[in-house]
Amino acid sequence: MVDRPVIDDLVEWITDGARPLSDGRKIVAAVCERLNEAGVPVDLYRLFLFTIHPTIKGRRLQWSADKGTIITEADFALFETEEFSSNPLPVVARTGKAIRRRLIDPDCPHDYKVIDELIADGFTDYLVQPVIYVDGDVHTMSWSSRHPGGFSPDAVEALERIRAPLTRLVESYILRLNAVNIISTYVGRNAGEKVLGGKIRRGDAEEIAAVILFADVRDFTDLSNRQPVGQVLETLNRFFDAIEAPVIEGDGEILKFIGDEILAIFPIHERDGEQGLVRAARAASDAVATARTTLAETGAPVGFRSAIHFGRLFYGNMGASRRLDFTAIGPAVNLTARLLSAASSLGHDDVCSADIASLLDGDYREAATIPLKGFDGKQTIYARML
Numbered sequence: 001m002v003d004r005p006v007i008d009d010l011v012e013w014i015t016d017g018a019r020p021l022s023d024g025r026k027i028v029a030a031v032c033e034r035l036n037e038a039g040v041p042v043d044l045y046r047l048f049l050f051t052i053h054p055t056i057k058g059r060r061l062q063w064s065a066d067k068g069t070i071i072t073e074a075d076f077a078l079f080e081t082e083e084f085s086s087n088p089l090p091v092v093a094r095t096g097k098a099i100r101r102r103l104i105d106p107d108c109p110h111d112y113k114v115i116d117e118l119i120a121d122g123f124t125d126y127l128v129q130p131v132i133y134v135d136g137d138v139h140t141m142s143w144s145s146r147h148p149g150g151f152s153p154d155a156v157e158a159l160e161r162i163r164a165p166l167t168r169l170v171e172s173y174i175l176r177l178n179a180v181n182i183i184s185t186y187v188g189r190n191a192g193e194k195v196l197g198g199k200i201r202r203g204d205a206e207e208i209a210a211v212i213l214f215a216d217v218r219d220f221t222d223l224s225n226r227q228p229v230g231q232v233l234e235t236l237n238r239f240f241d242a243i244e245a246p247v248i249e250g251d252g253e254i255l256k257f258i259g260d261e262i263l264a265i266f267p268i269h270e271r272d273g274e275q276g277l278v279r280a281a282r283a284a285s286d287a288v289a290t291a292r293t294t295l296a297e298t299g300a301p302v303g304f305r306s307a308i309h310f311g312r313l314f315y316g317n318m319g320a321s322r323r324l325d326f327t328a329i330g331p332a333v334n335l336t337a338r339l340l341s342a343a344s345s346l347g348h349d350d351v352c353s354a355d356i357a358s359l360l361d362g363d364y365r366e367a368a369t370i371p372l373k374g375f376d377g378k379q380t381i382y383a384r385m386l
Contacts, residue, residue: 003038041147041155042144045062046061086113092140124145124147131171204317246286252283266280305344311330313329313330343381354380357382
């Protein structure tokens with residue numbers, strides 16, 4: 001027997017935005033738990049969502065009473081496999097119509113691989129519903145039960161009743177998730193969070209301390225003049241891939257790809273003091289070393305140069321009134337760029353300032369003391385020891 005007043009309250013709560021919850025995992029758990037309280041015997045819920053992300057095609061939020069809500073991600077390759085095509089999800093997404101299988105019925109069709117899997121796991125009923133967005137895009141969600149009688153007609157009615165308000169809530173959730181993915185992809189993770197947090201006006205910036213890393217492909221002009229465009233792009237992407245992972249693992253952020261050049265920063269929190277500075281300097285240096293190892297192990301013939309320095313910089317929005325860029329500027333950034341230019345003329349691949357060299361336990365040795373354009377006096381440049 002389904003408790004209709006509890007379902008009424010659930011529908012009202014979902015329609016009101018599931019406040020005060022904001023985390024997708026908690027919302028899914030709360031919906032499933034309230035359904036069970038109302039007499040709708042849900043033992044397994046799965047919400048399948050397509051996302052806008054450079055490497056992740058979809059996400060699945062799965063709830064069960066014993067494990068709670070778990071989020072798993074799927075890359076683009078999965079959606080080309082038989083595992084995906086042999087289940088009802090693409091059918092529901094294509095038709096916009098629900099599919100139900102009463103697993104305890106002797107004549108239940110075994111037309112999808114998941115049917116046998118659910119039966120083997122003791123489930124008695126299975127319902128897949130379309131999640132239809134306002135623009136007509138269709139995603140899916142499924143409900144499974146182990147109740148001896150499966151879902152009663154009243155239970156199915158209750159699940160259908162919450163489908164529309166739950167769809168609007170899911171759509172709001174995925175729109176924000178996609179916004180985070182897009183902004184983080186194009187401006188960086190930390191910068192993306194600031195933009196989504198309202199830092200969108202020109203001049204919205206803050207002064208921070210950071211270790212700065214510039215790197216670029218060696219002899220890129222000659223390479224791009226000799227090779228087909230597709231091969232040049234492949235070379236660049238290999239280089240960027242090799243350096244991206246260690247930068248992120250070192251709590252750094254890639255701010256810019258400028259042609260073949262990359263600008264990354266490793267913020268230094270004041271509360272961390274000298275230890276934070278040393279840790280950021282080490283992370284930048286290790287990122288370069290790891291990228292070189294990765295490229296060597298994959299046999300990718302990509303030579304590159306790097307330069308590391310630290311200082312204070314302005315981190316935020318600048319640009320034209322309707323076309324902004326979230327970036328970093330300041331003398332420390334300029335000096336790092338000059339160090340990178342000097343690396344080529346000095347015949348070194350990895351260089352840093354004297355300030356950075358003093359933090360890295362002899363990893364770099366003094367290479368030259370030369371003038372750098374735009375800076376008074378001469379600057380001592382250190383090169384990585386081989």
